[in-house]
Amino acid sequence: MFESARLPHVMTREEFAAAEARLRERLLDAQFEVAEQKRAAIMVLINGSDGAGKGEVVNRLYDWLDDHLVETLSYGEPTDEERARPGAWRYWRDMPAKGRIGLVLGSWHHRLLRNRALRRLDKNAYDNALEEMIRSEEMLRLEGVHLIKIWLQMDDAEAQKRLAKLREFDGALRRPAVIEWAEFDAPKARARLIDAALEMIEKTSTGGAPWAVVPASDPRYRDAAVGDLLLQTLQQAAAGAEPSHRTRAIAAPASALPRPSLVSALDLSRKHDPDAYAQELRALQRRLTEATTAKGFRDSGLVLVFEGNDAAGKGGTIRRVREALDPRRFRVHGVAAPTDEERARPYLWRFWRNVPRRGDVAIFDRSWYGRVLVERVEGFAAPEDWMRAYQEINDFERQLGETGYLVVKFWLAISQEEQLRRFQDREEKPFKRYKLTPDDWRNREKWSLYEAAMTEMIDRTSSRLAPWTMVEANDKKYARLKVLRTIVERLEA
Amino acid sequence: MFESARLPHVMTREEFAAAEARLRERLLDAQFEVAEQKRAAIMVLINGSDGAGKGEVVNRLYDWLDDHLVETLSYGEPTDEERARPGAWRYWRDMPAKGRIGLVLGSWHHRLLRNRALRRLDKNAYDNALEEMIRSEEMLRLEGVHLIKIWLQMDDAEAQKRLAKLREFDGALRRPAVIEWAEFDAPKARARLIDAALEMIEKTSTGGAPWAVVPASDPRYRDAAVGDLLLQTLQQAAAGAEPSHRTRAIAAPASALPRPSLVSALDLSRKHDPDAYAQELRALQRRLTEATTAKGFRDSGLVLVFEGNDAAGKGGTIRRVREALDPRRFRVHGVAAPTDEERARPYLWRFWRNVPRRGDVAIFDRSWYGRVLVERVEGFAAPEDWMRAYQEINDFERQLGETGYLVVKFWLAISQEEQLRRFQDREEKPFKRYKLTPDDWRNREKWSLYEAAMTEMIDRTSSRLAPWTMVEANDKKYARLKVLRTIVERLEA
Known part of the structure; x- marks a missing residue:
């Protein structure tokens, strides 16, 4: 799955500058349109291995958008309040209102992936949980919540290297790096995590809420691709288009950016x-x-x-x-x-x-x-x-x-x-x-x-x-x- | 689930005669229309406990329809040819062509139900199999195959009585009664079967292919209700209506026949x-x-x-x-x-x-x-x-x-x-x-x-x-x- 995301995707500084100028203007236009209409809410779920740049993507989107109409929804270990209620409660509580954009770190996929990669869920239990997730996401979609499910794809060795750098850098800023998968420090454990993630992406890419696998080695390409996906969704939402209701099948979350062919x-x-x-x-x-x-x-x-x-x-x-x-x-x-x-x-x-x-x-x-x-x-x-x-x-x-x-x-x-x-x-x-x-x-x-x-x-x-x-x-x-x-x-x- | 199907549903001889006259005429009209258009195929899946009258319903539908455009698809133990291929193969092989009606005894639900009731499938494996079934049925629907999934509901004691009678009667005719659930002779085994069936009906009633639970104690009401469901589907198919694509949710396969309220x-x-x-x-x-x-x-x-x-x-x-x-x-x-x-x-x-x-x-x-x-x-x-x-x-x-x-x-x-x-x-x-x-x-x-x-x-x-x-x-x-x-x-x- 997603063989093509492993091909090198890069952008020069000049290409990025041009893409950024285009994106900034259009993103703001579309965002205000959606905010005014109050018909759709957008949730951008940013997933991926540590080191792929989840936090950086969030920061970049804040730069490009009007930040009054955006909120970060970040989930780590559940609090006491959250632990006292069903697992889905905290996501419901924070649901962005129509007209707004939520940037989600640690979405509902996280706990599932973790339990699967730690082998706490067998195949059947995992499949059932994924199906339940599909139903919830479909319900959100029918209620006017557009989901953009992003997996930042990066080679493991490269991710580890970037992570080490990020830790240093963030240490200087006294700001903690976003470490979601602390338990998966060993290479074998990480391999199991990637396996579970691929399985999830394969099984939960539906027509209404497909996964977009974004190559993340080049931060410029990565940010432009995410911005482009968000722009497309905002424009669709502004045009009043509902995502296709005819099918649960895999749709193509195609970015307008050039994509290398597998050949x-x-x-x-x-x-x-x-x-x-x-x-x-x-x-x-x-x-x-x-x-x-x-x-x-x-x-x-x-x-x-x-x-x-x-x-x-x-x-x-x-x-x-x-x-x-x-x-x-x-x-x-x-x-x-x-x-x-x-x-x-x-x-x-x-x-x-x-x-x-x-x-x-x-x-x-x-x-x-x-x-x-x-x-x-x-x-x-x-x-x-x-x-x-x-x-x-x-x-x-x-x-x-x-x-x-x-x-x-x-x-x-x-x-x-x-x-x-x-x-x-x-x-x-x-x-x-x-x-x-x-x-x-x-x-x-x-x-x-x-x-x-x-x-x-x-x-x-x-x-x-x-x-x-x-x-x-x-x-x-x-x-x-x-x-x-x-x-x-x-x-x- | 389906509490109301357990209420007494009866029709007098006169009511049935009137319903039958109406149904015969309209069923034939709608059937010829569908046959001419060749746009949709209809599959009536007739399920239920033994003794509820599955075979009788099929015979009755043959009486009411043009029998050149109907075929019975009946599945028991797989043959050698069937055993040599994946389980779904025999259903694919017999798929009725567009314009035709298939009356299905022993549909794909049968094997699943059996394995669940015999405890060969645990809850998670059963749930997965049901989800896979939902996807297949959805695919059929999108390909122009209308499914009518019927469960003939009958009180167990009554079903056993009718079954005993049926065996006698059919013995005289030298025609075997349709016995689908021979392994479930003991009352406890039958209770498990009913449990598994209810679970299946609850979980696989989707908007595109909902179950219709038809009270079967009174053969007249039973046959009229099934005929009425078939008529509705044929008329929808003839009008070119696709079943709702917006939702996998439970729809209401309401019969036009009077239904007693739970009150x-x-x-x-x-x-x-x-x-x-x-x-x-x-x-x-x-x-x-x-x-x-x-x-x-x-x-x-x-x-x-x-x-x-x-x-x-x-x-x-x-x-x-x-x-x-x-x-x-x-x-x-x-x-x-x-x-x-x-x-x-x-x-x-x-x-x-x-x-x-x-x-x-x-x-x-x-x-x-x-x-x-x-x-x-x-x-x-x-x-x-x-x-x-x-x-x-x-x-x-x-x-x-x-x-x-x-x-x-x-x-x-x-x-x-x-x-x-x-x-x-x-x-x-x-x-x-x-x-x-x-x-x-x-x-x-x-x-x-x-x-x-x-x-x-x-x-x-x-x-x-x-x-x-x-x-x-x-x-x-x-x-x-x-x-x-x-x-x-x-x-x-």
């Missing part, structure tokens, strides 16, 4: 040594055959998903996988336009009917992800429909994973230049010409839209049970071996 | 022996004082809710309770129109801020139920807002209950004649005149609307942790003693 982090020029290729291919195929004919595999099952750019080499890769499988026990499903039968039923029906028997392999050459890729980009699906698809897909794959299936998903990525070369090659060779359609040229023009949709897809659906693997595919041999190796290693694990 | 089951003429009153009052008050000053009470807390007809005697009853309490440790909250402060925040805020400290008592003279009573009847709240209030209130009271508070709720009921007598009395006596407002007379004109709202309120919010107590209040002394006794007994338990 930008790949080294597409990776190549495999052509001489060693054949031998390694055979070895991997042999391991795949062994793993899928082993006795234990009969209670399991394998679902392979291939997505990627047009002409990225899905077909050839699938062939190398297929060769290693017992032909009675696999099936390749190409995804074309839905039939009448399929159109008459819910979207996922055509994939459910192709769920393999246990012990079999289903290979999907394009898949249920069509809804959040082509259907989204081409406008074949309404936003509320593709937005809820993220959660439905996660649920579908979780059902497969929890009943013993292995779900392995690949995105085959090539560069725009490589794609052009392959298209031209297809045009020239008569036996390849059938592979190229006018659609392919049209999709190519929307390259950046597809790339943004792909990045969000992977951010939202790379779950712990069914993670995505990005495959550098400019070199076909490299791609094939990486795919086979990934499958074999997941099967053998 | 009709009360004997309002109950009286207490006036000579013994004073003595018993003192004795109960003494027990109340003891219970609320006991050491254990400091970790608990008491929340009392008084609702009822105007002039039902809430004030006098509250006085008798109050007299027994330590004045430093209780507070009476009258509920008037919300203040500006309150209006600027979510509805439940003004009640949350009055949640007592542990060890204290809060008495609410009218309460958060205003939203589903006066605000509903007078139109102060939009339907989607009062509909979601049922679930929000259940969540609120559950949070109180789970953190150790005792929530005790009373409905004080008087007859229309008694109310008139008391109004006239108030008009005549100058010192009582302030108690009577023009509103009281206006509300009186909407007596039956208030009674229906009250019945639904009690059906939807009488939970296991916070049940309602109906109080026959024509005789004030009887009412006061019943209230005190209920509080004392719950405290002592």
